[in-house]
Amino acid sequence: MLTEIRILLLFICVSSSWRVLHAAATGDKNSLFLACGSQNGGTDGDNRKWDSDTKYLVSGDKSVMTQPQSNDPSVPSVVPYANARFFQSETSYNLPVTNQTSRILLRLHFYPTPYPNFNVSNSYLSLSVGKVELLSNFSAYITAQALSQNYIIKEYLLTPVSSPTLEIKITPFGNSSLAFISGIEMINSPDLFFGPDPVMAGFSSNDGANSGDVVSQQTISVKENNMELMYRVNVGGQFIPPKNDSGGLMRSWYDDTPFVYGGSGVGIAMTSNMTIRYDDLPSYVAPLAVYQTCRSMGFESNVNKNYNLTWVFNVDANFTYVVRFHWCDFIVDSMKINSLVFKVYINGQIAESEIDLVAMEHGKKATPLVRDYVTRVDDKKGDNLLWISVHPAGASATLVNAIVNGLEIFKIGGGTTSLAGKNPTMSDLMKKYQEEQSKQEPPGKFADQDKSSNSNTVIISSAAGGVAAFGVAAVLVIVALKRKKRSAGAESSTNSWLPIYGNSHTSASKSGGGSTTISSDAASNCRYFSLAEIKQATKNFDESNVIGVGGFGKVYKGVIDGDTKVAIKRSNPSSEQGVNEFQTEIEMLSKLRHRHLVSLIGFCEENREMVLVYDYMSHGTLREHLYKGNKTILSWKQRLDICIGAARGLHYLHTGAKYTIIHRDVKSTNILLNDKWVAKVSDFGLSKTGPNMNQGHVTTVVKGSFGYLDPEYFRRQQLTEKSDVYSYGVVLFEVLCARPALNPNLSKEQVSLADWALACQRKGNLEDIIDPQLKGKINPECLKKFAETAEKCLADNGINRPSMGDVLWNLEYALQLQENPDGVISTSEATTNQVDHNNDDPHSLIAMHRSTLSLESENADGNTDDVFSQIVNPAGR
Structure with missing residues (x-):
């Protein structure tokens, strides 16, 4: 496929003769930060002062200033997301230009969250600066949903303007009568692209080992082109904040x-006794931190010869891209030329056959370098992936290695006046994933490389931080699971919208997936609602009744039978969770009844609509009550009770039903709370049953939520109940620390809650990161037991993790330690503790669980006593 893409490559060398061309870096004095829709502006988390946008609007504007109904805890700061300005007709901003000779760095902020009286899902806009169209038919809501982001930042590098003002024109697009924006940044930028106009050349390569002949040439002026930033990454290092x-x-x-x-390469940090010297490179090109770390292939020569260190980025087709490499050699001890030599590939074509960092640095160690390569990606076969690779070169090189310190990717207009791309959709990304699955080798692969040796392993916990920041979850799935063929027992998915109930059952041949027919048993165990009943219950899906949005679609509060409150989940045709998830939820929940599982009342499948009706959980999700600024702050006792309730529900799924049921999407938003604060596990659309668990696992395509996903499951695509245990361990730390499972705005070691909490637990300083609301309110022994339980859940290998039954009983023991700090326990508990005299912990409830599980199964009423968990005997239902 990539041979069909026209690739144009060239590099720009940085030489000392250009030093005089470097413009001085500008500072905040020439910057303008506008909090759109705000009366007074404010200060953000990086201590930037944001002004109100009011005085920069053209006269006669009829826009509306408003505030979000609530702010998600993952939003980085209050400003500029505390307000937004909505437009119902074409409107312009006129921003003063203080330097008409410098480029302008422009950032646009969008926060597509619910606003009073405005439905952002219906907002589409076009945005232009002068004659340059930056956005067309742009939906911040669709983009955020597709890329799993809460807010969208679009960044542009514009050519100098001759006018004293920069006009930004915003227009509702097409039939949309609504446009909005949250913030605007305008900064005078120094000359980031210096040097002579490059000659852009196309190369061809037959085997990936030798540079090809030049087949075409043309001159492209990077200076004269407007650009959109696509990606900016600190390779091998941690997140660097704007400040x-x-x-x-x-x-x-x-x-x-x-x-x-493939999760390859290793991050390396510069030693403290070395100093970065910018020399010919202006310091504003990239901060020191970029050059103080790098990603290396490693130091095993035999291994490095057999693979490429590769990055994969999702881009818009039919555009030209500038790929900027940042290098700074601090790992080579020798100052001799030919010590570290490697090749650079872009989309399978060789961009440069020999990069010799020692030679490029002229013997000056730890000297930053940049090189730019220009590539054109066409859309002949719908490909929109940009592959960047490095590989060792030079038979006499001292090190068989390759490194990169930083990468930037800019989109340029390619001679047009538009930089606008299409709105991303999850369905498009998943189609790409399905296409890529059947391929055998990535671009740039060497023909003599052993195909069987190229395994793909991705470390989820560290990877997902950037996912949240860049919205590349789908890309990560594509590249990590590419070339993984579905086995005979693997599931297939479909986004078909054919009816599956009544007289119009679909078959596998129609849907392209497995059977999508609801069993008569499932249909008879729950109520069928007509679409008219659903519309009446939700007031025709009135947006004011929306109480949540998930992967399947929106959730509405509704009323049926006059006074019964229900939660109604309506499918979203653009969602990745379609017919299969709808059917799975019905099949699962119609047969399950447990105090700690959400109850399915019924469903509707009519006129291409798929709707599920549940008991109404008045207190919403567990997540809503954990993070600062949200609903009721839960006490430690409440949190323990909720954790125990959720564990009971999961334990029942694993052991109490006819077959083992693996939830596969355990997270804090899938634990709901009713009016009595009873926890109920919800959302079974991704669940799998294990009717034949004698192999210990179910082979299946990886699904779940990043931050919670079991890395062993991700690597091996073998699902076990221990995958739920891992996800639940993340939830336990989430409850303790009151922070999201992923936060890309933190330092690298803190992005993943699982990694961070485990590191603190092992260092003995876990108390430093727990929720400040809980400081001094947790019994130390209780905290120790709770943390140990969570830590065991997050073991790398599933076999080393406890069962959900063991987790449950340890949590119940932790609750007793909290309620009885003096160690007083009930008589029945003391008696039961005598069952296992070999247990390391004389008060361990795990021993009691193992000895009394058979007694519990005799009780079929689903009730529980004050301490001990009980499962429902499936034979008694």
């Missing part, structure tokens, strides 16, 4: 881990 950027440009540099193909 730590150089030159007053307030750029964010993200962790590269989500983009690394």
